[in-house]
Amino acid sequence: MIDLGIPMSQVVLAAEQTIYMVAISLAAGSVIAFIFSVILVLTRPHGILENRCTYAVFNTIINIVRSIPFIILLVFILPVTKAIVGTRIGTTAALVPLIVFIAPYLTRLFENSILEVDKGIVEAAQAMGASYWEIVRYFLLPEAKGSLILSVTTGTIGLIGATAMAGAIGAGGVGDLALTYGYERLNFPLMLFTVIVLIVFVQAIQSIGNHYSAKLRNH
Amino acid sequence: MIKFVDISKTFTVKKQKVQALSHISLEISKGDIFGVIGFSGAGKSTLLRMVNALEKPSTGQVLVNGEDINTLNITRLRQVRKQIGMIFQQFNLLNSKTVYDNVAIPLVLNKMAPEEIHKRVLELLQFVELSDKTAAYPNQLSGGQKQRVGIARALATNPSILLCDEATSALDPETTEAILKLLEKINKELKITILVVTHEIHVIQRLCNKVAVMEKGKLVETGSVLDVFGNPQQDMTKRFVRTVIPDTIPPSIVAALHKENKPFKLLKIHFLGEKAKDNVLYHINRFLEIETSVMFASVTELQKTVLGVFVIQVVGEAENFTKVTNYLDEQQLPWEEVSI
Numbered sequence: 001m002i003d004l005g006i007p008m009s010q011v012v013l014a015a016e017q018t019i020y021m022v023a024i025s026l027a028a029g030s031v032i033a034f035i036f037s038v039i040l041v042l043t044r045p046h047g048i049l050e051n052r053c054t055y056a057v058f059n060t061i062i063n064i065v066r067s068i069p070f071i072i073l074l075v076f077i078l079p080v081t082k083a084i085v086g087t088r089i090g091t092t093a094a095l096v097p098l099i100v101f102i103a104p105y106l107t108r109l110f111e112n113s114i115l116e117v118d119k120g121i122v123e124a125a126q127a128m129g130a131s132y133w134e135i136v137r138y139f140l141l142p143e144a145k146g147s148l149i150l151s152v153t154t155g156t157i158g159l160i161g162a163t164a165m166a167g168a169i170g171a172g173g174v175g176d177l178a179l180t181y182g183y184e185r186l187n188f189p190l191m192l193f194t195v196i197v198l199i200v201f202v203q204a205i206q207s208i209g210n211h212y213s214a215k216l217r218n219h
Numbered sequence: 220m221i222k223f224v225d226i227s228k229t230f231t232v233k234k235q236k237v238q239a240l241s242h243i244s245l246e247i248s249k250g251d252i253f254g255v256i257g258f259s260g261a262g263k264s265t266l267l268r269m270v271n272a273l274e275k276p277s278t279g280q281v282l283v284n285g286e287d288i289n290t291l292n293i294t295r296l297r298q299v300r301k302q303i304g305m306i307f308q309q310f311n312l313l314n315s316k317t318v319y320d321n322v323a324i325p326l327v328l329n330k331m332a333p334e335e336i337h338k339r340v341l342e343l344l345q346f347v348e349l350s351d352k353t354a355a356y357p358n359q360l361s362g363g364q365k366q367r368v369g370i371a372r373a374l375a376t377n378p379s380i381l382l383c384d385e386a387t388s389a390l391d392p393e394t395t396e397a398i399l400k401l402l403e404k405i406n407k408e409l410k411i412t413i414l415v416v417t418h419e420i421h422v423i424q425r426l427c428n429k430v431a432v433m434e435k436g437k438l439v440e441t442g443s444v445l446d447v448f449g450n451p452q453q454d455m456t457k458r459f460v461r462t463v464i465p466d467t468i469p470p471s472i473v474a475a476l477h478k479e480n481k482p483f484k485l486l487k488i489h490f491l492g493e494k495a496k497d498n499v500l501y502h503i504n505r506f507l508e509i510e511t512s513v514m515f516a517s518v519t520e521l522q523k524t525v526l527g528v529f530v531i532q533v534v535g536e537a538e539n540f541t542k543v544t545n546y547l548d549e550q551q552l553p554w555e556e557v558s559i
Contacts, residue, residue, distance in 0.1 A: 120311035127271050127382075128325045129300035138324060142315040216315060218358075 005187045011177065015197070017091050018173040021163045025098035026156055032099070033106030033155075036062065038136055040107065041114045048122060049132060062104040070101050070162050074169060094163070094171035102159050109151035117143040146216035153209025157202050174198060220412050221247040221270055221380065226279035228265055228436075239265050240276070240436045247429075252406050252413045254427035254444070256459060259418060262436040267382055267416045271303045272296055283380070301329065304373030304411075308385035310365040312357040318344070318368050319353045325375040343371040347401065363394035370401060374409070381405065383415045387422055395419075399426050420459045424448065424521060432456045449491040449526050450553045466528045468515045473559050476514070476532070483532050484540045485514065485557040488547060490527035499550065500531070507542050510534040530557055 004011065040058055042049040068076065074097045078088050081096040117140050125139040141148075164175020174194050182191030228240040240262045247253045255263045268274040269281045272288045281288045283299060291299060312321050322343055326336045344350050347367040357365055366386060373381060383402065387395040403426060405411050415427060423430050423444060430448075431441040434455045440447055448464065451457045461467065466487060468476075476485075488499070503509055515530040533540050540556075547554045 118309075118311065120307060120309050121313065123273060124305070124307065124311040126273060127300060127303070127305040128328060128376075129297035130328050131297065134328055138327065139313065143313055145315060 004190045004193055005185075006177075006181055006190065011193075014172055014174045014177040017171065018160065018163050018175070020091060021094055021098060021166060021171065021173060022156060022159045025095050025102055026152070026159055028095075028099045029102035029106050029155070029159075030152060032103040033110050036103070036107040037110035037114060038140075040111050041140070042132065042136075048126070048135065062107055065100060065104045066108070070097070071165050071168065073097050073101055074165060078169075089170040091166075091171045091173070094166035094169055097169075098159065098162060098166065101162055102155055105158060106151065106155045109154060110148060113144045113147035113151050114140050116147055146213045149209055149213040149216065153206055153213075156205050156209075160198065160201060160205075220249045220251075220284060221414065222280075222282040223266070223269070224280040224282065226266070226269065226276045226281065228262070228269075228274070228277050238436055243279070243433075243438050245431055245438065245441065247412060247414060249412055250406070250410065251429055252402070252415065252427045254415045254417060254423040254430045255433060256417055256420060256423050256430060257433035257455075260435070261433040263416045263433050264384055266433070267384055267414060270380065270382055270414065271300050271305060301325070301376045302378050303380045303382060304376070304378035305382040305384065306366065306369045306373050306386045308388045310357070310362075310369045310389075312365060312368055312372075314357050316356075317353070318349065318355050318357070318360070321357070321368055322371045322375060325372060329376060339375065340371075343375055346374070347371045361394070362390050363397060366390065366394075366398055367401070370398075370405070374405065374411075379411060381411050381413045383413060383417075385417055386415070388417065388419065395422070396425075402426060420463050424463050424519075428522060432459065445491065445522055445524055445526070448521055450489055464519045464526065464528060465517050466515070466530070468530055468557070468559065472514055476559055481534060482536055483534045484537070485559065486531050486533055486540070486543065486547075487555050487557050488529045488531065489553045490525070490529065492524045492526075499547075499552065500529075503543055503546065507539075507546060509539045509543060511543075 036058055040055060041047060043051040043055040043058075045052070045055070047055075065073075074094075077097055077100060081093050082088050084096055085093050087093050121139050121143055122135060125135045130138065161175075163171070163173045164179070166173060167176025167179055174197060178191050178194035181187050182194060223243050223245040226240055226243040227238070230237045230239050243266060245266075255266060257263045265274050269276055270283060270288070272281070272291075275289055283303070286299065288296070288299065313324070316324075319340055322340045323336050326339060331339070341350070341353075344353060347370055349364060349367050349371065352360065352364060352368075357368065360368065369386075381402075386402075387398050390398060399422065402413060402415075406413050415422065417423065427444050429442065430444050432439045432447070432453065432455055439453045440451070440456045447456060448460050451460045468485075476483075490499075500511060500513070503511055511531045511533055513529060514532050516527065518525060518527045520526070533543050544554060
């Protein structure tokens with residue numbers, strides 16, 4: 001075993017923190033993104049529930065949030081974080097900015113995935129007398145599933161990147177480990193180790209995503 | 220069953236108004252296989268999609284079983300839509316679901332019990348002869364098989380009307396024939412009224428009992444297929460009919476006729492059904508004592524009725540020609556003079 005200059009337990013803790021942050025913000029972000037993207041798709045111009053006002057509101061909110069770089073968003077919404085979690089620092093506190101960051105990103109990805117579904121499918125659904133919810137549930141989602149999985153994969157990888165910055169508010173995680181111990185203490189082996197771990201993580205996630213997406217699409 | 224009352228539709232494309240349909244009135248009776256034919260852009264698909272309110276007319280009414288489809292609330296509209304099956308040129312099947320699940324969807328939407336769904340889906344797949352493809356995905360099927368799945372799905376809820384939007388236009392001739400046979404069976408055995416929209420005249424010839432011809436959003440001609448094909452009135456109709464029932468003299472014969480020096484006129488005669496059995500040409504030669512020769516002839520069967528088109532040369536002066544046409548009028552045979 002190579003010497004990383006820190007106890008192994010610290011590495012494990014950092015990994016746990018990263019997984020914790022990614023898993024929870026991904027789950028919450030996906031739920032929000034799912035709702036938002038469905039609203040956007042249905043209310044968009046020429047959509048089946050066309051509503052300019054609703055569409056404009058959601059579209060603008062997403063654009064605004066997406067224009068703020070994550071490191072700024074992290075500190076900018078600290079008062080909101082404090083109000084929700086009760087503290088400004090720590091791993092749990094980082095969940096708020098992470099969700100605010102990833103939800104609009106996933107919304108755009110999900111929106112594109114759902115829009116890829118052939119308009120003819122929606123037409124067939126309407127001709128069958130399906131309600132708006134049934135169109136989403138029985139037609140759009142099953143048809144977009146393969147693409148949605150890839151969107152979640154892309155979102156997950158984006159989130160792992162964002163968690164590295166969450167160290168700025170004391171959230172810990174693998175990225176923070178590399179910065180504080182690897183960079184500031186000039187511990188190159190640790191830096192290299194974290195980079196390799198991150199590469200393996202990202203590769204694994206992408207491969208799993210591709211596998212399931214391809215499985216669904218190859219029907 | 221379906222009644223279009225003075226339908227007009229304008230679209231606004233890039234701030235320009237486009238008249239897609241103007242003043243269309245049409246009635247489709249129960250049991251009909253009604254064909255609407257026109258080139259692309261004629262507005263025929265827009266008209267078809269008004270039956271289940273996928274499109275709304277700008278003015279005019281669409282009555283389906285006596286109900287004005289555009290005044291219904293959304294719940295009632297959905298109920299009515301379940302009584303109207305629809306199939307598409309691009310099939311519009313869910314690629315993520317098996318043949319079985321595709322056919323089951325309308326039943327799931329109807330909240331039918333799973334055992335009943337199972338029974339009904341197998342029954343439908345047997346009807347469209349796809350029992351062996353239950354577990355296949357649409358991408359594993361040929362075009363004809365996909366359309367059969369589309370048909371099974373459309374029939375799932377026992378509709379009284381079936382809308383076919385260019386349903387055979389993406390298929391090869393042989394597959395088209397098989398699908399047309401299936402549609403015929405649906406009309407006969409299940410007593411479903413079928414409204415077909417197509418740009419292929421042979422679909423109308425082969426399948427329909429009534430036809431409407433559309434051009435640039437207007438209804439050009441309508442009536443029974445026999446009447447319209449047997450004696451087309453409008454240029455557009457003639458152009459369509461000519462492609463399946465040729466009625467023009469071949470160029471080499473035209474060239475030869477130009478060299479003739481004796482006086483003659485050309486006459487096109489339409490024979491329909493029983494009339495085609497009368498020995499008209501014999502009568503003209505024998506009793507009117509006028510020399511004729513056949514320049515061109517074609518015989519087609521429509522709706523189990525024989526339709527013949529003859530172009531004959533009547534030799535002699537105008538007086539002879541009048542004798543012949545008088546005789547044809549007596550026999551109630553439609554004719555027209557042809558100029559070359």
